[in-house]
Amino acid sequence: MMNKMKRAIALSMAGAFVIGMLVVPAQGAMVATEKSLEGANVLLDQYCDDVMAGNVVTKVADITGSAEQTVTPAPTKQPEVKKEESNSHVELNLNYSRLGIANKVDTYLNVRKKPSESAKIVGKMTKNAGCHIYKIKKGWAKIVSGNVRGYVKASYMTTDAKAEALASKVGRECVEIMTDSLRVRALPTTDAPIYSIVSEGEEFTIKKNNLTLDYVKKIIEKEKISNDFIKRAGGYEAMQNSLSDFVCIYVDDEYAFVAKEYVKEQYSLKRAVKVETVSASKSSGISSSQASIVEYAKQFLGNRYVWGGSSLTGGTDCSGFTMSLYRRYGHYLPHNAAAQAGVTRSVSSPKPGDLFFYSNGSRINHVAMYIGGGMVIHASNPRDGIKISNAYYRHPVKIGRVM
Numbered sequence: 098m099m100n101k102m103k104r105a106i107a108l109s110m111a112g113a114f115v116i117g118m119l120v121v122p123a124q125g126a127m128v129a130t131e132k133s134l135e136g137a138n139v140l141l142d143q144y145c146d147d148v149m150a151g152n153v154v155t156k157v158a159d160i161t162g163s164a165e166q167t168v169t170p171a172p173t174k175q176p177e178v179k180k181e182e183s184n185s186h187v188e189l190n191l192n193y194s195r196l197g198i199a200n201k202v203d204t205y206l207n208v209r210k211k212p213s214e215s216a217k218i219v220g221k222m223t224k225n226a227g228c229h230i231y232k233i234k235k236g237w238a239k240i241v242s243g244n245v246r247g248y249v250k251a252s253y254m255t256t257d258a259k260a261e262a263l264a265s266k267v268g269r270e271c272v273e274i275m276t277d278s279l280r281v282r283a284l285p286t287t288d289a290p291i292y293s294i295v296s297e298g299e300e301f302t303i304k305k306n307n308l309t310l311d312y313v314k315k316i317i318e319k320e321k322i323s324n325d326f327i328k329r330a331g332g333y334e335a336m337q338n339s340l341s342d343f344v345c346i347y348v349d350d351e352y353a354f355v356a357k358e359y360v361k362e363q364y365s366l367k368r369a370v371k372v373e374t375v376s377a378s379k380s381s382g383i384s385s386s387q388a389s390i391v392e393y394a395k396q397f398l399g400n401r402y403v404w405g406g407s408s409l410t411g412g413t414d415c416s417g418f419t420m421s422l423y424r425r426y427g428h429y430l431p432h433n434a435a436a437q438a439g440v441t442r443s444v445s446s447p448k449p450g451d452l453f454f455y456s457n458g459s460r461i462n463h464v465a466m467y468i469g470g471g472m473v474i475h476a477s478n479p480r481d482g483i484k485i486s487n488a489y490y491r492h493p494v495k496i497g498r499v500m
Contacts, residue, residue, distance in 0.1 A: 198366065200225050200254070219247045229241050230254075233251045269364070270303040271301060274295050284313065284336060292354075304345045373469055401479075416433050437454070442497065443496065450500065453493045454495040
């Protein structure tokens with residue numbers, strides 16, 4: 098079992114560390130894998146009005162991200178790591194000859210441009226994220242993780258053989274999306290309603306592989322999925338015939354199904370994410386309040402996710418996170434993602450502090466805060482807690498501005 102896991106990690110290390118976060122414009126939702134989108138687009142403003150009026154949509158629709166988005170920059174070219182000569186025992190990280198894991202931190206480890214505590218922060222590694230270590234000198238490790246290069250304090254990391262042993266415990270079984278704008282389904286068949294559309298290069302934790310119809314029926318019973326919904330998915334016979342073609346994954350704190358044909362299954366470690374300091378600027382139209390709330394939000398990276406919670410330090414869910422952030426700045430939002438969408442004004446060009454709203458096909462079910470550079474921070478799920486993601490890891494259905 099351990100050898101199998103090691104082989105899986107070895108095969109996935111290139112993707113787990115070198116592939117960066119790809120920023121995909123929302124317009125990409127109009128060209129998605131599988132087959133053409135059916136049905137009318139959701140009218141977002143009407144949707145939000147309905148939410149505020151209590152007329153919450155219950156029928157699953159094909160949501161395509163109709164809010165206009167600005168075209169985001171092309172992804173940065175990924176760093177190529179020169180493979181050094183290594184001993185044959187290194188099975189765990191064949192792409193990198195020296196593995197490091199940031200496990201000696203409570204929440205996250207700063208990646209700095211130079212080996213100094215006063216140097217600019219260029220990225221963050223949440224607890225148990227992995228990296229390749231180029232060298233360690235005077236207590237600082239020069240590393241690369243994802244598309245982040247820089248220096249970290251070596252004392253906060255486990256390295257070499259101990260890191261290889263640790264990786265099999267703190268890694269996770271994931272799928273990496275291998276095609277642009279891939280549809281994730283609410284049930285395991287291409288006839289099922291679209292849950293969301295996800296971007297190439299993103300990773301999602303596997304909830305269940307080797308699906309059985311009994312497993313799917315348990316989900317249907319637990320989630321109280323209606324017979325009409327099941328009929329729209331083609332019925333149990335259609336699901337039975339396509340079970341081997343799908344894998345069940347977590348999308349934030351909910352489940353969904355993705356076609357195996359368009360993903361790569363792998364065992365991988367989390368990787369660092371790029372961050373940039375946001376400052377008030379008249380030329381860019383960023384106010385001091387917008388800059389301040391983003392920098393305030395970042396300090397809670399890595400803290401716990403708790404469904405129904407609103408404590409930035411003790412545990413919060415997605416809407417509790419944004420609600421608590423804005424409350425500090427005198428803005429009072431409801432503790433519900435869809436309701437927050439209803440009280441924010443739609444914008445086409447995101448600025449730091451704006452809220453990105455995502456749908457599960459029937460309702461807005463997740464919210465994140467834009468922090469600049471094509472990234473958002475959000476309370477995602479119990480496994481990752483508060484994390485930073487590509488803003489278009491799922492195609493948003495609305496961008497809302499509070500201040």
